[in-house]
Amino acid sequence: MNNIVVQKFGGSSVANAERIMNVARHIVKTYEAGNSVVVVLSAQGNTTDRLYEKAREVNPNASRRELDMLVCTGEQQSVALMAMAIQALGDNAISLNAVQVGIHATDIHGNAHIEKIDTARILTELERGNIVLVAGFQGVNHFNDLTTLGRGASDTTAVALAAVLGAQVCEIYTDVDGIYTVDPRLVPTAKKLPEIGYDDMLELAFAGVQKPHGRAVEMAKRYKVKILVCSSMNDIAGTWIKEDVEVEQLSVCGIAIDRNVAQITLLGLADEPGIAFQTFSILAKEKISVDIILRSPGLDATCDISFTVQREDLSAAENLLASHKDDIGYKIMEIDESLAKLSIVGGGMATNSGVAAAMFEALYDSGVNIHLISTSEIKIAVLVDERLVSKAAKAVHDKFDHIFEGSAEF
Numbered sequence: 001m002n003n004i005v006v007q008k009f010g011g012s013s014v015a016n017a018e019r020i021m022n023v024a025r026h027i028v029k030t031y032e033a034g035n036s037v038v039v040v041l042s043a044q045g046n047t048t049d050r051l052y053e054k055a056r057e058v059n060p061n062a063s064r065r066e067l068d069m070l071v072c073t074g075e076q077q078s079v080a081l082m083a084m085a086i087q088a089l090g091d092n093a094i095s096l097n098a099v100q101v102g103i104h105a106t107d108i109h110g111n112a113h114i115e116k117i118d119t120a121r122i123l124t125e126l127e128r129g130n131i132v133l134v135a136g137f138q139g140v141n142h143f144n145d146l147t148t149l150g151r152g153a154s155d156t157t158a159v160a161l162a163a164v165l166g167a168q169v170c171e172i173y174t175d176v177d178g179i180y181t182v183d184p185r186l187v188p189t190a191k192k193l194p195e196i197g198y199d200d201m202l203e204l205a206f207a208g209v210q211k212p213h214g215r216a217v218e219m220a221k222r223y224k225v226k227i228l229v230c231s232s233m234n235d236i237a238g239t240w241i242k243e244d245v246e247v248e249q250l251s252v253c254g255i256a257i258d259r260n261v262a263q264i265t266l267l268g269l270a271d272e273p274g275i276a277f278q279t280f281s282i283l284a285k286e287k288i289s290v291d292i293i294l295r296s297p298g299l300d301a302t303c304d305i306s307f308t309v310q311r312e313d314l315s316a317a318e319n320l321l322a323s324h325k326d327d328i329g330y331k332i333m334e335i336d337e338s339l340a341k342l343s344i345v346g347g348g349m350a351t352n353s354g355v356a357a358a359m360f361e362a363l364y365d366s367g368v369n370i371h372l373i374s375t376s377e378i379k380i381a382v383l384v385d386e387r388l389v390s391k392a393a394k395a396v397h398d399k400f401d402h403i404f405e406g407s408a409e410f
Helices: 017-032 047-058 064-088 120-127 154-165 198-207 214-223 275-285 311-323 355-365 386-399
Strands: 004-009 036-041 093-096 103-105 114-117 131-135 138-140 146-148 169-174 195-197 226-231 239-242 254-258 262-270 293-297 302-309 332-336 339-345 372-376 379-385
Touching (some): 017 036, 017 064, 017 131, 036 154, 047 064, 064 093, 064 131, 064 146, 114 154, 120 131, 120 154, 154 169, 195 198, 198 214, 198 239, 198 254, 198 379, 254 386, 262 275, 262 311, 275 311, 302 311, 355 379, 379 386
Parallel strands (some): 004 036, 004 169, 036 131, 195 239
Antiparallel strands (some): 254 339, 262 332
C-alpha cells in the first residue's frame, strides 16, 4: 500500500460549497501524488452550534444521548458532501461514520474517549483506491449508540487514526496558518511559531487555545505522531507539533485566553483535614472538572475555598454543592461568571527567573487586577476580569515580545 496520509479539515474550511471544492482539490492533489489518503472532517461552519440551539428550542433538558444522535449528523453531512465533491473531480471517495469505521468509545455521552479503532474497513477501502472520508468527533459505545468526543475533538479522531494506521504525520488544516504566541485576532503583533513541543502545546491547549484539541496533542505525544497545523486557505508554512524542538526552549512560548470560566467560592468551611477531599470528590463523581483552586483562612477556625469550573458545568456544580450543603458544611456559596483565565506557557520557565514578576508587572502597568493565581513548572495562570482579558493579553505579550523574537533569556 502507498504511504498513508491523514488530514483533518475544520468546520470553517468546509463551511460552504466553494470551500468544500477547494478542500476537495487539495485532497485530490495529495492522492494523485501517490498517497493513500484518509481525511477527517468537522461539521460545516457553525452547524454544531445550530443543532444544539434546535435541541434547546425543543427541550432545554434534552438527554445527552439524544443530543449526541443529533449533533453527529453535522459531521456526516460534511463527509458525504466531500465525497460528492471528490467524485465530481474524477476520483473515488467513500464517506464513513464512526459505526462503519469501528471507532469504539466509552459510554459518556458528550465527552466520550476512544478505546480502540478497527482498521479493516479503512484499509480495505484504501486498497480499492478510495479516498476515505471519516466523520470526526464521534464514536460508538458498547450499546452501539453514537457518542461524541467533546467539542473540537475531530482533531482527536484524526490523530487516533494516524496512530493506528501508522502515519507519521497528521495534517490539521484550519482557518489559521499555524500556532501563534497569542490569538492574532486580539493581538496583531502575535508571532507564528515554526514548531512547538508536545508539553508546551498541551499546556496551551488546556489553558484555552482551542486548536488543536488538547486530547489530540496528548494522544500524539503518546504515540509519537507529528502534527502539522496549517491553513486550508493558503500554502503558507504551518507549525509542527513534535517531540524534539530544535531550538532552546523559550521561557515563554505562548499566551492563552480562556473565557469558558466560572468561579465558585465556598465560605465558612470547617478548617480541618478532609474538607477539600469531601468537596471535590462530590464534583468528581459527576465528572465535573475543576481547574484553579485557592484555599484561604476564614474567621473563627474556618476556611474558604475558591475554584473554577467550565461555564457549561456551572449549573450542575452549583446544584450539586447546594444539595450537599449540610454534608460539606459551608455557610455561603458565591458564584462569579465575570472572569476569564489568562495563562503564559513555556518549557524554559523553570530555568529562567523573573517570568512571574514580569507577567505581574505587565498586568499592574495595564491596570488589570488579579483574582486568583495558579502555577506549574511551565505555566502561570491568572483569573482577571473578562472585560479586561484582551487588554491584559496584549500587555503581557508586549512584555515578552523580545522573547518571542528569539531571545531564550528573559
